[in-house]
Amino acid sequence: MDTENLKELLNEVRDKKISVEKATNMLEDLPFKDLGYAKIDNHREMRVGFPEVIYCAGKTIDQVKGIVEFMDTKENNILATRASKEMFKEVKKICSNAEYNELAKTIIVKKKTFKPKDSxxxxxxxxxxxxxxxxxxxxxxxxxxxxxxxxxxxxxxxxxxxxxxxxxxxxxxxxxxxxxxxxxxxxxxxxxxxxxxxxxxxxxxxxxxxxxxxxxxxxxxxxxxxxxxxxxxxxxxxxxxxxxxxxx
Incomplete structure (x- = not known):
């Protein structure tokens, strides 16, 4: 959740469009989500401009799948680097729009688009x-x-x-x-x-x-x-x- 979305959420609570309980549930994963084997940094985009990226080397297939599964509940695009084909096959089961670049060894899940800069x-x-x-x-x-x-x-x-x-x-x-x-x-x-x-x-x-x-x-x-x-x-x-x- 970026700064603008956070402001919008607070405004919805103020205007009683959503309940405080629902807003609390939406915020409970901030600033990070502890999966036991990984702590996913949900505030990274707010701090540095880009969301967290998954470095797959050294992780198990189940760990990569679990991280992607949680990150897929958020609004950001997902990028996983140094990913194997086997990892991609498991990620594809939970993210049907996941794409694999065999040369780059990357998995991407596009959740939002950007208007490209002219540069x-x-x-x-x-x-x-x-x-x-x-x-x-x-x-x-x-x-x-x-x-x-x-x-x-x-x-x-x-x-x-x-x-x-x-x-x-x-x-x-x-x-x-x-x-x-x-x-x-x-x-x-x-x-x-x-x-x-x-x-x-x-x-x-x-x-x-x-x-x-x-x-x-x-x-x-x-x-x-x-x-x-x-x-x-x-x-x-x-x-x-x-x-x-x-x-x-």
Whole structure:
């Protein structure tokens, strides 16, 4: 329940449209719901602008299902990351409108729509192998009401592919750049645009890539100004931060 809905509820009590008992029942889950194995933060959107997101890795199928089942009683869209197909199958039984992105490993349940801003977020990947992380970023940004433009497989090994899409990239309000190997694409993009760049290192690469550590260090050491870096394979973090910037 956001601030506006809370005000509306109090007005309905004042105007005797609903009883105090009913209003109390509606508020009983604030500020969080204790499920025993999880405490769901119902006030998060009021504090930070976006509702809580379910991180599924390490959780059992029943735990994910139980969390989704409670969150489905609220008005917010639901996003679950790092979700397996088996988790989705169980969630689908209680949420018929649940959708699964196999590449991103995300489950979404759309409960309300947003009027997209004119501005958009560009999600740019170095290679096709980086798409799963890019999709996680894109799904996150989209479920929070952003328009997303996807520009995939434009890495530095064929720089002409990037230059061909430069107008679309420059038109974005914020750019998410996803790259593995040596992670050079973030620096290249950062040197070509006047918008904030969120760099996402991926674990894509051969042995000396050290499961994304090489890309992470390259991005952190970028000589291009305006480049910030999230953790390895953290498409969700990039999509979330991009959403915050785009709504400013």
């Amino acid at each position: 958009y977020i560009a999600v740019v990947t170095a290679g096709t192998s980086d798409i799963p992380v890019s999709e996680e970023a894109a799904v996150t940004a989209e479920i929070f009401g952003n328009k997303v433009e996807k520009i995939y497989d434009v890495g530095v090994a064929g720089i002409h592919r990037l230059l061909d899409k430069l107008d679309l990239i420059r038109g974005a309000k914020v750019i998410i750049v996803v790259a593995g190997m040596e992670g050079a694409l973030a620096s290249v993009v950062g040197g070509l645009v006047d918008k904030p760049v969120i760099a996402v290192p991926t674990s894509v690469g051969y042995g000396a890539n050290f499961s994304g550590l090489s890309a992470l260090l390259s991005m952190l050491n970028s000589c291009a100004s305006g480049v910030s870096v999230v953790n390895i394979d953290n498409g969700f973090g990039a999509g979330y931060l991009g959403s915050m910037i785009n709504r400013l």
